Amino acid sequence: MSDVRKRNAWNVVIDTAIFVAFVVATAPRFTGIALHEWLSIAFAAVIVIHLVVHWQWVITVGMGFIRRLGAAGRFSFVLNLLLFIAVTLLIYSGVAISRDVMPALGIDIRGAMAWRGLHRAFSNISVVLIGLHVALHWRWIVNLFRRQSRTMTK
Amino acid sequence: MKSILHGVIVLIVAATIAWSAQFALDQGKLGDLHFAEGRGPGLRIGGDGGGEGRRRGQGNVGELVGTLLEMTAITTVVVIGGKIRQARRRRSR
Numbered sequence: 001m002s003d004v005r006k007r008n009a010w011n012v013v014i015d016t017a018i019f020v021a022f023v024v025a026t027a028p029r030f031t032g033i034a035l036h037e038w039l040s041i042a043f044a045a046v047i048v049i050h051l052v053v054h055w056q057w058v059i060t061v062g063m064g065f066i067r068r069l070g071a072a073g074r075f076s077f078v079l080n081l082l083l084f085i086a087v088t089l090l091i092y093s094g095v096a097i098s099r100d101v102m103p104a105l106g107i108d109i110r111g112a113m114a115w116r117g118l119h120r121a122f123s124n125i126s127v128v129l130i131g132l133h134v135a136l137h138w139r140w141i142v143n144l145f146r147r148q149s150r151t152m153t154k
Numbered sequence: 155m156k157s158i159l160h161g162v163i164v165l166i167v168a169a170t171i172a173w174s175a176q177f178a179l180d181q182g183k184l185g186d187l188h189f190a191e192g193r194g195p196g197l198r199i200g201g202d203g204g205g206e207g208r209r210r211g212q213g214n215v216g217e218l219v220g221t222l223l224e225m226t227a228i229t230t231v232v233v234i235g236g237k238i239r240q241a242r243r244r245r246s247r
Binding site for chain 1: 157160161164165167168171172175176179215216217218220221222224225226227228229231232233236
């Protein structure tokens with residue numbers, strides 16, 4: 001397998017893990033609070049890996065945004081920036097109102113009650129932004145899956 | 155080594171965003187905000203009403219399905235919208 005294919009295969013695994021973790025984590029009534037919190041911590045770690053893997057894109061598009069970039073590129077960059085801010089605040093507010101993970105780690109956090117409302121608001125905003133993020137990368141996702149399935153059937 | 159550095163940069167930016175939000179909250183800039191009980195914007199199916207004081211039950215698939223539906227709806231609308239725009243452009247050429 002070539003390096004590009006290997007990288008793409010890893011991207012598929014990481015991105016699928018992020019998507020599944022996010023969808024499951026947004027349903028605390030389905031998982032229960034403890035699993036919701038631990039899954040969210042894992043989600044935060046994989047988000048950092050996702051950003052590191054796509055670091056070149058962040059730099060290239062970020063620099064292009066300042067210099068010259070098409071409307072689609074600018075929209076994509078702004079959307080991803082907003083998504084990063086929303087997910088960061090979602091995770092932080094989650095940590096601030098944690099009932100299981102933080103006490104289990106011996107960290108006593110008594111976050112303000114306002115974080116609870118903000119956590120829900122950022123969760124709803126993130127759902128919308130991730131939906132848009134997936135839509136913007138839809139062609140890439142479909143092409144990648146087509147290529148992977150073709151190589152598997154060969 | 156480079157990847158670790160990039161990861162550290164991501165964490166520093168994230169910590170700055172979180173600290174700014176904490177600062178705003180401490181200053182009372184966010185504390186006066188009121189949020190609707192139980193339901194935010196967007197579609198939520200199932201659930202027990204989501205009251206803040208209520209102990210939430212476990213195993214409710216409705217919430218999970220709701221989030222999936224919400225995301226699917228957004229993605230579908232944007233993808234189809236993009237395809238329509240593309241087709242219009244092609245036709246106008």
